[in-house]
Amino acid sequence: MTNQANSNDNDDEDGDNSAPPIPAGSKNYMTPQGHLRMKTELLKLIDVERPEVVQIVSWAASNGDRSENGDYIYGKRRLRQIDGRIRFLTKRLDLAEVVDPSIHHGSDQIFFGATVRYETQAGDEHTVTILGIDELDPLNGKISWISPVARALTKAREGDTVILKTPGGLEELLILEVSYPAPQ
Known part of the structure; x- marks a missing residue:
């Protein structure tokens, strides 16, 4: 297979670029x-x-x-x-x-840059920060804005329950807290 037929933003011949591709038509x-x-x-x-x-x-x-x-x-x-x-x-x-997430400081609605604490149906609490594709670090709670969790949470507010589609079925997530960094 040629490199041309298989090229995207992540390809280089020694494979040291591991970020996921940007969805077509997205910023x-x-x-x-x-x-x-x-x-x-x-x-x-x-x-x-x-x-x-x-x-x-x-x-x-x-x-x-x-x-x-x-x-x-x-x-x-x-x-x-x-x-x-x-x-x-x-x-x-x-x-x-x-995008500077501090523009939403004080808001309880979830947008890019939000740090969100939520609870699953099983009672497990998770904290994630919704960031760019090139900033993700899932082991430290930094998820991409295109991830299924981020898409389910986006535009919801503190106290809302959202539905996350998982391979195991639908799961409800209760949003406990939303925060943004303070403006500098």
Whole structure:
């Protein structure tokens, strides 16, 4: 299978870009902090890491036989990884729609950037923060705005019960608390 037939924003030949694709026709929503983090990573790759690897590859290439030159082979592979990540970050930042969740500070309605505490039918409490696709960290309660849980919660208010469609059937979630970061 060719790379063209299988290409999307996440593909690079060494596979180090693991964020899910942005749904067709959707914007790449992200918080100001998420945008800054991605931009900082991009600039570090361009200004620091890539020039260092290029210097190593140039030095290794000047040593002669490249077929068994570990520094050269590893350096070229690392350069491909860096270039792939630069392309990925550039595309994602170009599509970014930065949304400051603090504009909803004090609201009890759920929108992008909300931190929501909810209870399942089984009585389990969960706290999630609804963020951009590139900011998700499910193990730490940071979920994407396109996730099923986020979609079920969005636009509901504290005290509401929403229905979440799961593989095991429908589940009711009771919204206990909604909060947003304070404006800075």
